[in-house]
Amino acid sequence: MQIELKSPFDAHLHLRDGAMLETTVPASAEQFAGAIVMPNLQPPLTDRHTIDSYRARIEAIGGESFAPAMTLFLTPSHTPADIEALKGVISAVKLSPAGSTTHSEKGLHDLVNNHSFMAVLEAMEAMDLPLCVHGETGDFVLDREAAFAPTYRALARRFPKLRIVMEHLGSRALLPLLDEQPNLYATVTLHHLLLDLDALLGGMLRPECFCKPVIKTPADREALQKVVLDAHPKIFFGSDSAPHPQADKARGAAGIFSAPVVLPALAGFFEQHDALDRMQPFLSDRARDFYRLDLPDRTVRLKKDPWRVPVSYGGVTPLFSGERLIWRVVDGA
Numbered sequence: 001m002q003i004e005l006k007s008p009f010d011a012h013l014h015l016r017d018g019a020m021l022e023t024t025v026p027a028s029a030e031q032f033a034g035a036i037v038m039p040n041l042q043p044p045l046t047d048r049h050t051i052d053s054y055r056a057r058i059e060a061i062g063g064e065s066f067a068p069a070m071t072l073f074l075t076p077s078h079t080p081a082d083i084e085a086l087k088g089v090i091s092a093v094k095l096s097p098a099g100s101t102t103h104s105e106k107g108l109h110d111l112v113n114n115h116s117f118m119a120v121l122e123a124m125e126a127m128d129l130p131l132c133v134h135g136e137t138g139d140f141v142l143d144r145e146a147a148f149a150p151t152y153r154a155l156a157r158r159f160p161k162l163r164i165v166m167e168h169l170g171s172r173a174l175l176p177l178l179d180e181q182p183n184l185y186a187t188v189t190l191h192h193l194l195l196d197l198d199a200l201l202g203g204m205l206r207p208e209c210f211c212k213p214v215i216k217t218p219a220d221r222e223a224l225q226k227v228v229l230d231a232h233p234k235i236f237f238g239s240d241s242a243p244h245p246q247a248d249k250a251r252g253a254a255g256i257f258s259a260p261v262v263l264p265a266l267a268g269f270f271e272q273h274d275a276l277d278r279m280q281p282f283l284s285d286r287a288r289d290f291y292r293l294d295l296p297d298r299t300v301r302l303k304k305d306p307w308r309v310p311v312s313y314g315g316v317t318p319l320f321s322g323e324r325l326i327w328r329v330v331d332g333a
């Protein structure tokens with residue numbers, strides 16, 4: 001039994017930089033024809049020069065069969081003219097409200113009352129440039145996504161033509177927004193789809209399952225599984241794969257390195273639910289249409305051939321480290 005996927009696409013990926021690119025780029029390029037590459041480096045990608053040179057570093061490793069689609073890290077000092085100057089350079093703008101995630105200290109405070117932010121969104125709406133949002137507040141950790149719902153709603157209503165992606169959606173409380181607001185979309189990760197807090201805290205603490213937004217309750221996981229299996233037209237895959245060196249993980253850094261196991265684990269999930277035909281639209285078609293991408297033409301094949309996930313990739317512990325997966329990527333040409 002084999003699965004064939006046409007040009008799989010990861011709509012939310014952290015590749016990091018420097019020596020780590022030697023691990024992260026091949027891990028994704030083996031399975032994906034491209035990715036929306038997130039800009040929260042240290043320092044973040046806030047201008048054309050840093051974006052172009054980062055793209056070149058990724059392409060030098062990934063080659064022609066992996067297309068990185070770049071993003072801008074939005075800061076309070078950006079103007080509409082800055083965004084307009086990036087037409088054709090970036091595929092989206094990433095908003096990480098201050099304090100929400102790794103390296104988001106430079107993000108925006110008090111969004112809806114921020115006039116320069118509103119002017120930037122107006123320019124993006126006119127350019128039809130999507131906004132990708134890490135939607136969490138400073139509330140209790142399990143409530144942070146749900147508490148961001150009014151901000152999503154306010155932004156969607158104020159800019160009805162701006163396409164907004166609720167990134168790495170993990171709370172079922174946000175799902176009704178997809179049907180309520182025509183211009184709200186969502187990415188779903190592997191870990192929010194398959195895991196709940198038991199995986200992180202139910203036995204020994206497993207730092208490789210810790211991320212922001214944190215994986216949540218069984219009810220949240222089941223609600224996400226339902227909308228993905230029902231092929232909701234506004235949901236597509238984004239891994240949010242976000243590696244940290246083991247030393248940082250030991251200090252509690254948030255981020256899950258899922259890239260090496262994405263397609264095998266998702267194949268197991270869709271097969272278990274007798275829904276292998278839903279993989280292609282979730283893993284490529286919908287994101288490709290949303291971002292209007294011209295991806296490298298690739299066919300990635302998987303077959304049933306059990307393997308054990310390595311405990312480390314270049315000093316980073318992957319999701320499902322040491323566990324056995326049934327499906328294996330056999331050909332990504």
Ligand SMILES: [Zn+2]
Binds near residue numbers: 012038240242
């Ligand atoms: Zn992310």
